[in-house]
Amino acid sequence: MLELRDITAGYEPGRPVLRDVSLTVGDGEAVGLLGPSGCGKSTLARVAALLHRPTAGTVLLDGEPAHGWRHRAPRGQRTAVGVVFQQPRQSADPRLTLHDVIAEPLRATGRRAEAPARVAGLAATTGLTDDLLTRRPHQVSDGQLQRACLARALALRPRLLICDEMTAMLDASTTAALVGVLEAYRAETGAAVLAVSHDPVLLNRWCDRVVRWDDITRGTTASDRPHPL
């Protein structure tokens, strides 16, 4: 499903955050990526979702090498991957209601007509009430907002889900609920998951296979250098 080959990426020229990282996620496989804070996991997740252009290396989705990034990536490749970010506050447009947040991918891809039914279905599976759907992000809790962000990621029925510290901000019961939703989706569709976290207990319970950051990278990374602050 996803193959990352020798990825080197960073935000400033000459200062890679991660170097020569290789990782494979098979069809329908749930892979956990375990690494310390600040090692470059999130950057790798953004590269895998075609949201950040690596300085070197290849990203293959279904054996197809990715050439464009962000808007330049073909829409089919972009929407095959669903992303859930760490901070729900930052990941939802503060001006939209939760209903609009979840419906946005369907509207953006010209499937407006499907939106009401799909949003209702997703709200039911993620445990969002009708009242919550009419609220804006500042009127709901982090956990409720992250449920909406997960629903948004599932809206286009992606074949791979990338969860970047999806549950780091949440309490145990919400974590269990969100992982449960994802597992149900996997069981139903056979989608693959790349779960990035620093929590070995969670990843070991959730994923088929857990890889450690140090095992997939060669060379120095951000965590090896003295912290700039």
Add this chain to the structure above:
Amino acid sequence: MADTTWRTRASGTRPVRTAAGATVLAAVVLAAVLVPWLAPVDDQAVDLGAKLLPPTWAHPFGTDEVGRDLLLRTAHGLRVSLLAGVVAALAATVVGTTVGGLAGALGGWTDRLVMRGVDLFSSVPHLLFGIVVVALLRPGTGPVIASVALTHWVSTARIVRAELLSLRTRPYVDAAISGGATRLRVAVRHLLPAVLPQAGLAAVLMVPHAIWHESALSFLGLGLPAHAASLGTMVNSARGSLLAGQWWPTLFPGLFIIVPTLAVAALAAAWRERLDPRGRPEPAL
């Protein structure tokens, strides 16, 4: 519902200042509209027998050096100033938002090129550049508006670009891209609604400034033709009589340059506090 809680943190005097600004502005606008309408007398009518009369009941603002009624001329001038101020501020905001929007949304080389152009623009003193623009065109309201608009879009472009640069890196924009949104969709759905309040505030803040520029250009004899009633031309032609002790031809037009600009500035300051409640309150001129 909780959706008004964050708005209730108004600082103590804000409602008062808002009300005062709105009342004064409404009164001034009403005067500019109603006075010429209620007194359909030609404001150009010369009456040399009644020149430089001090304020009386017949002429509440007095008369000027050729006997024209100053109340009537001030109201006419106010019309021109308010219209020019608002239209010029709007035009400058549209230009600035477009330029800043292109630079911020496209980034890369477009951004660098456009922003160097903006630097070039802001390196020229803007009153000087405005004078060049009106000097190239015929005297009239249109050229004055063009001159103010062409010299005042720079700050708005900077504000809009800076806001966009910060917005572009938000995870919700990433999520939209991942959800298949086109550039246009991201711009219209997520970026523009976030930038518009800032651009709108910049436009309101620019209105007083634009009024002053219109007056300054007219005062310098470059704006409206000398016979047309404009607050700037009136202050200019009153200079001679001020030295002779006749204060009213300068005071009343001058007052009506200052009062509406202060009223707009008070409203803009209140709006800015609402957008950014933690910012320092300061006069917005």
